Amino acid sequence: MLTQAQNKLLTETTPGTAGGDFMRRYWQPVALSAELDLDTPMPVRVMSENLVLFRDADGKPALIERRCPHRGMDLSYGRLEPGGLRCLYHGWVFSKTGQCLEQPNEPASSTFKDRIKHKGYPCTEAGGLVLAYMGPGEAPPIPAIPFLLADAANSSVTKRYHECNFVQANDIDPSHLSFLHLLFDSKLANGPSNQYNIQDSSPETMCEETPFGLRAYSVRTLKDGEKYVRLTNFIMPNMQAFVGAPIFNPRVRRPNDEDGYSLHWHVPIDDEHHWKYVIHYSAVGPIDHEYQDAIQANEVDDQLRPVRTAENRYLQDRQEMKTRTYSGVGTSFQDQDRMAVESQGPIYDRSFEHLGVADKPMIEQRKIIFQGIQDVQEGRDPLILRKDVANPFDELITRSAIIAPGVPVQGFWRSGVELVTP
Numbered sequence: 001m002l003t004q005a006q007n008k009l010l011t012e013t014t015p016g017t018a019g020g021d022f023m024r025r026y027w028q029p030v031a032l033s034a035e036l037d038l039d040t041p042m043p044v045r046v047m048s049e050n051l052v053l054f055r056d057a058d059g060k061p062a063l064i065e066r067r068c069p070h071r072g073m074d075l076s077y078g079r080l081e082p083g084g085l086r087c088l089y090h091g092w093v094f095s096k097t098g099q100c101l102e103q104p105n106e107p108a109s110s111t112f113k114d115r116i117k118h119k120g121y122p123c124t125e126a127g128g129l130v131l132a133y134m135g136p137g138e139a140p141p142i143p144a145i146p147f148l149l150a151d152a153a154n155s156s157v158t159k160r161y162h163e164c165n166f167v168q169a170n171d172i173d174p175s176h177l178s179f180l181h182l183l184f185d186s187k188l189a190n191g192p193s194n195q196y197n198i199q200d201s202s203p204e205t206m207c208e209e210t211p212f213g214l215r216a217y218s219v220r221t222l223k224d225g226e227k228y229v230r231l232t233n234f235i236m237p238n239m240q241a242f243v244g245a246p247i248f249n250p251r252v253r254r255p256n257d258e259d260g261y262s263l264h265w266h267v268p269i270d271d272e273h274h275w276k277y278v279i280h281y282s283a284v285g286p287i288d289h290e291y292q293d294a295i296q297a298n299e300v301d302d303q304l305r306p307v308r309t310a311e312n313r314y315l316q317d318r319q320e321m322k323t324r325t326y327s328g329v330g331t332s333f334q335d336q337d338r339m340a341v342e343s344q345g346p347i348y349d350r351s352f353e354h355l356g357v358a359d360k361p362m363i364e365q366r367k368i369i370f371q372g373i374q375d376v377q378e379g380r381d382p383l384i385l386r387k388d389v390a391n392p393f394d395e396l397i398t399r400s401a402i403i404a405p406g407v408p409v410q411g412f413w414r415s416g417v418e419l420v421t422p
C-alpha cells in the first residue's frame with residue numbers, strides 16, 4: 001500500500017513534477033521507426049507534452065514542440081522542406097533543434113527569427129524505435145540493452161495503446177501467470193509453462209537489485225519436486241525483460257531461451273494513458289517477422305488501437321471461460337494484461353491495495369523507483385546513468401529453467417548447473 005502522496009509521486013510525469021524530472025533523464029521511445037514516413041510529420045504526445053516528429057532532409061528523426069510559437073498553429077500540419085518544418089499559417093520555418101530559420105511574413109531586415117528558439121529534443125533510432133531525450137543537459141548514451149545495439153532486423157517491435165497510467169505495467173508480477181493467462185485447452189498453449197503455472201499458483205519470489213534495476217526470480221514447485229524458475233527483469237525506469245512466447249515459429253525452430261527474449265517498454269502519453277512498446281528480440285540474427293506479425297495480427301486495428309476495449313467489455317466470452325481460457329478474452333497475453341491493468345482505473349489508487357507475499361517484486365520495484373526519483377531530486381545520477389558502472393546490462397539475464405531438487409535457485413544461471421530448459 002502507498003499513501004496517496006507516494007502514489008502521485010510514482011505516477012506523475014508531467015513537466016515539472018518529480019516523477020517527470022526522473023523519467024526525463026532517460027531516453028524514451030516516441031514512435032516505431034516504421035510509423036514515421038519521410039514526408040509526413042507525425043503528432044505525438046509524450047509525458048503530457050504535445051510534440052511533432054518528422055524526418056529531416058537526411059531522413060533522421062527530429063522532435064519539436066507541436067504548437068507554433070508564433071500564434072499557435074499545430075505544426076504537424078506543416079510543410080516538410082529541406083531546411084526544416086514550415087508552419088502553414090504564416091510560413092515560419094523551424095529546424096530540428098527548434099531554431100526558427102525563416103519568418104517570411106516579417107520585414108526582410110528583421111532579426112526577430114534569431115530570438116525564437118522553439119523547444120526541440122535530441123532524437124535517434126535504434127532497434128526499430130525512434131528514441132528521444134527530453135531531459136536537461138547533454139543526452140546520455142543510448143542504453144546498452146542488446147536489442148538497441150543490434151541490427152533493427154533482429155527485433156520485432158509494435159505498440160499497444162493503453163487507457164491507464166504507465167506504472168500499472170504488470171510484467172514482473174509472477175503469480176498472475178497462474179490465473180489471468182491460464183489456458184485450459186493445452187493445445188492453445190505455447191510450450192509447457194502453462195502446465196507449470198497450474199501446478200503451483202503461489203510461487204516463491206526472490207529479488208536482487210542490479211545495476212539496471214531489479215532481477216526477480218519466481219520459483220514454482222512441480223509435482224515431482226523439481227523447481228520451475230523464471231527470471232523477470234525490471235529495467236529502470238519503465239521497461240521489463242523476460243522470457244516470453246517463442247520468438248521463432250516453434251514448428252521451424254525448437255524454442256530456446258538462448259535465442260532471445262521479450263521486452264515491454266511502457267511510455268506515458270500522459271498520466272492516464274500510455275503506449276506499451278512490445279519488443280521481441282532475437283540474439284541469433286534476423287527475427288521471423290512474418291511469424292511475429294501473424295501472432296499479433298488480430299489484436300489491433302490499422303491505427304494500432306486494440307480491438308478488445310473496456311467499451312465492448314473486451315469481448316469477454318463466458319462460454320470460452322468454461323473450457324478454453326481462464327479470462328474469456330482469447331489467448332493473447334497482451335489483451336489479458338490490458339484488461340487487468342485498464343480495469344484498475346486511469347490512475348490506480350494504491351492506497352486502496354493490500355499487498356501479500358506474492359507481490360514482493362512490485363514492492364521492490366517501487367523502492368528502486370522512489371530511490372531513483374530521490375537521486376534526481378538530490379542531484380545524483382539514478383541507476384543506469386551512473387558513470388562508475390561500465391555496462392549496467394552485463395548481467396541482464398532472461399531465462400526459465402527446470403532445476404532438480406536441492407540445487408540452489410538464486411544465481412543458478414551463473415553456477416554452471418546443467419539445466420533442462422522447459
Ligand code: FES
Nearest residue numbers: 068070071087090
Ligand atoms: S502560427 Fe505558425 S507561422 Fe503563424
Ligand SMILES: [Fe+2]
Nearest residue numbers: 170176333337
Ligand atoms: Fe501478464
